[in-house]
Amino acid sequence: MASSQLHHTASKEAFPVSLLSLTVGAFAIGMTEFVIMGILPNVADDLNVSIASAGQLITMYALGVAVGAPILTVLTHKIPQKKLLLLLMGLFILGNGIAVFAPNYAVLMGARMLTALTHGTFFGVGAVIASRLVRPDKRAAAVSIMMAGLTIANIIGVPLGTFIGQSMGWRASFAAIAIMGIIALVGIIIFIPKQYPDKHSSMVQQITALIKPRLLLFLLIGALGNAGLFAVFTYIAPLLIEITGYAEQSVTWILVLFGIGVTAGNMIGGKLADWKLLPSILGIYLATAIILTVFTLTMYHPVTAVLTIILWGAASFAVMPGMQVRVMNLAQSAPALASTASHSAGNLGNAAGAFIGGLVITHLSLSSLPWVGAVLVSLAFLLGMACYIYERRAAAVSA
Structure with missing residues (x-):
């Protein structure tokens, strides 16, 4: 009993590896939100819409996060947190997969709205899990490690996604993001511990x-x-x-x-x-x-x-x-x-x-x-x- 308690304390001492699987998920989500800015002209040309219309793919994504996320969080609040993260990553991979094969603007917009729904809820649940993986006096630092995925997506993910989109076509950018989502999903399955459910x-x-x-x-x-x-x-x-x-x-x-x-x-x-x-x-x-x-x-x-x-x-x-x-x-x-x-x-x-x-x-x-x-x-x-x-x-x- 004492040794398991000791092990538990030791695992909470440093920042656990499990935090990195949340960082990878955050990276994939950050990339899907911002990469569209770099490949906007390519999307507009390929789908025969104006740059302004293609720009709506950014606006509607932000609104999807703002409106959809709290609703989805309330509707899913009884699902255990690890299961919920897996469900959200599954939807995220699906949304980006649809974007890869989207035959027209309307389907691409639908795919963007689907991925936007997962965005806020992933960060909401992820922040709670991150803060519980460490000692109480390290909570904000743990949340910042998860959030670093979002910021690193801006430094590496967006230029990389833009380069992929410009050299291999914009659909390849979304394929790369879907692959990042799969890596995050595997990381969550392996590394995130089952959270004890709160009193609902x-x-x-x-x-x-x-x-x-x-x-x-x-x-x-x-x-x-x-x-x-x-x-x-x-x-x-x-x-x-x-x-x-x-x-x-x-x-x-x-x-x-x-x-x-x-x-x-x-x-x-x-x-x-x-x-x-x-x-x-x-x-x-x-x-x-x-x-x-x-x-x-x-x-x-x-x-x-x-x-x-x-x-x-x-x-x-x-x-x-x-x-x-x-x-x-x-x-x-x-x-x-x-x-x-x-x-x-x-x-x-x-x-x-x-x-x-x-x-x-x-x-x-x-x-x-x-x-x-x-x-x-x-x-x-x-x-x-x-x-x-x-x-x-x-x-x-x-x-």
């Missing part, structure tokens, strides 16, 4: 846990932070070409550097959140707002623009593991649903940010994007600060 809360209890004012406030804060990120990031290529003066070919390399910043930030953010959760979230939002404000000046010079972009990538993603753990803490009775809702709010923020960025370019100018992004992130910081002050006062009163 009813659907009403789950939804009640989600509609607490403080939790909803943090979902709004996360959406505002993402809106600030995507208001600028969506239009980073035209900004670098038209304002900073880079050649089109250089943008890919700058995005790789951004991705390296993102991955480093994600890991550092996980460690900071394990150290002091709410103060680290607030500090990172404040830093992001300052970096975007500085970008309004540095974007005119090639070297300073790139340095700012790397720092901005690091700060923008450093906040995410902490936000994920904070949301799970605020909904003790429904952590998977809260974690999924966090991804939904984030995707709504992505869509809103891209939309706001479009309005800014139309009515103000391309060079106005960084300060508009800074304003959105500052709003996230101010709401978080208000919540922090309120919590400190409430704790002082109860003490």
